[in-house]
Amino acid sequence: MELAPGGAPAYGMSMIELTDEILVAYVDEELPLEARLAVEAAIARDPVAQSKVRDMRETAALLRSAFPEEEPRDGTDNVVLLKPRPKSHLARNPIILAGLAAAAMVALVIGTGLSAYPSHGGRADFMADVAAYHSVYAAETEHLAEVPASRKDHIEEWLGARIGLQFTVPDLSSEGWMFEGGRLLAEADQPIAQLLYSAPHRQPIALCITRSDQTESSNPVQYDPGKGLKVAAWDDSGYLYIVVGALAPTELDRLTQEVRDHFQHA
Template identity: 35%
Template sequence: MTDISLKLSAYLDGELDAAEARSVEAMLETDPALQAELDALIAADALANDQFDAQLDQPVPLALAQKIKALPVGSPPSRPASRPVWGALAAGLALFMFGGMGGYVLKDRISPAGLQFAQAGWLNDIADYHAIYASQQRHLVEVGADESDHLKTWLGASVGADFSIPDLTGFGLTFEGGRLLVANGKPVAQLMYRQADGTVIALCLQSIPDGDTSSPPAFRQQTIKGFDFVSWQGGGAAYVVVGPGGHSGLADIAAQAAREV
């Protein structure tokens, strides 16, 4: 895996500072091959996650379950240290997970070169959350819009980034409230808006190190798991507006949100 591939992985995971992220985005705008590599990383991660989730619903093969059940609770001191039973079990499980005994795909998979393959990071997690919560009616949010001051204080402290709640009524969006999520192992503030026809648009933010408050945001559009995303960074946080695939005006909504958040 090349240095730029590793940097793409860090970019997707939100691990780059603002200056490094802008550098990657500039290269993506002028290098179609690099953009194709980024799209392939996102698509491969989504596919692997879907396969991993599907495997969780399948039973453990009987032969493996019997071997695990037959293992002793402890090992006597005289057992040779060079081949502990748990080491053998771990090796067997690794072969099972990677080999042909069911085709399991690990979430943190390894490439043929032995390096970890990049994951789509927090945006992939946001897509999963949006698929669940956008269909909710009564329980769309955890804290309602009538407690906006509390929402800003609570989520701001939890995420580690101050923010304002953008007014998106000009796009026919009513602010419904928000909730706390966890994406890529870090807290995320999610603000939910709804159109008159029931369409839900979410604005999510997560703190990042070394945020740049001086430069205008660089917006990035992509589709993940059937949802459209417009993401950007600024002021010590990473932001994303997410809506259903093909939603018109999502980029304009993101631009307005970036000005007010």
């Protein structure tokens, strides 16, 4: 694509490369008027692009429905209050949620790179996204996990190889949570191991593990995206650990400590 001075894309009527990034910016109404008109004309001539635009708009609508914005509430000093970002720019980098019922969603997407978020400000945006897609898949029962708990050894080998970390699945049964299985997520080219747990009459919770740009360990930070969900995240030895679910802060503290102890003494 031709670049304007300063490295910005130069949009013209004669030739537009309808990349996913351009289409997302178009759907989000982030393009300047001239560029928007040029992209709109190109989309009108491209059935594949038209289909992508429809999918992106449907994804944005589903996210808005599943996770509507609400005013942040008062919190304690160690809780970062979040406002979810349901716009379709979450479609910039796909996370495949394999196994979800097709009527609910085939794929949900996250648009912010993990490695770009070493600080609370940027990472908070990612945690809001994590909570947003968790609110969708947590409603699943039959298709909750891609690989069931009965294949725990395989999950450990498979997901461990994908993220470059040899690990065993934490046992959270002392806190009332039973391991249900796992799935592989991907943010751009960065794999994320997701371990899923359930408890009677409760929404499932998830533990996500992926590489972090932070080499030093950090204390857990809680994030409050609203809608009853809570998220805790911390760094340890080059990996980012995330616990997400409909949990009271004290319960989240206990689960976080249980998971930390497991990996520190593994």
